[in-house]
Amino acid sequence: MMPDLGKYADAVLSSYAVSLVLLALIVWLSLRRSKRIKSDLEEVERKVKSNG
């Protein structure tokens, strides 16, 4: 299944590895911040509401 990358295997595989790690990182960071801010906002809104 794995294609024969010949003498350039290191270059091709490292390009894919670096790119996929960076893409996964930005997706993960974006999701994490989205969840955190959403729950923080809900808490602040609850607090503001209870304070009138």
Next chain:
Amino acid sequence: MSLNSLWEYANPKKFIQTTDRVLPWVAWSAALTLVVGLVWGFFFTPDDYRQGSTVKIIYLHVPAALMAINAWMMMLVTSLVWIVRRHHVSALAARAAAPVGMIMTVIALLTGAIWGQPMWGTWWAWDPRLTSFLILFLFYLGYIALWEAIENDDTAADLTSILCLVGSVFALLSRYAVNFWNQGLHQGASLSLDKEENVADVFWYPLLVAMAGFVLLFIALVLMRTRTEIRARRMRALLARERMGA
């Protein structure tokens, strides 16, 4: 859709409501398209007769470079909307896009260096396109740092919009540097309306799918991050109001 109805999305509540429905579709389309494009390119395309298997790097390098430039162009448009119309959502969308654009620039620079080593015999050259891309990366860093450094959201939006206008020169240069200077190691555009300049169809079709995947991923991330910025801004406003009332 008229221009007036487009401005409705400048309302943060309307933006959140609309993206609630749209975002899952865009995100799953991005994941699917990206997987299809990269698997097709990596596993089911032949080696190039000159570049060997390194041609497979094109499915990452070209889409990332495309998005690095177009992310800045999107930031330019939304910054101009902020300057002219003072819509907060547009300023926050520009802020949301910057880290995604920066990651795309880093991918383009790194895959370019890794590809350049076996093909040109060097990781780096002070070639017009490479240099303008490096400057674009520095502009992304500066833009993100400026947003973080200024506490007042409106002042930050004003100053980063000006920085975005200046940086647009380098975003355009990184796209057209090869044409302007006609020198350096980097080739011209991989995709062109001129058939003679284009890559062969066997590489082109999976490349188009990979590019579509990167575009959709960018849209999904910017929508999600803009929603986050809208919520963060509301939270700061509520906390400030609380402090004033205390």
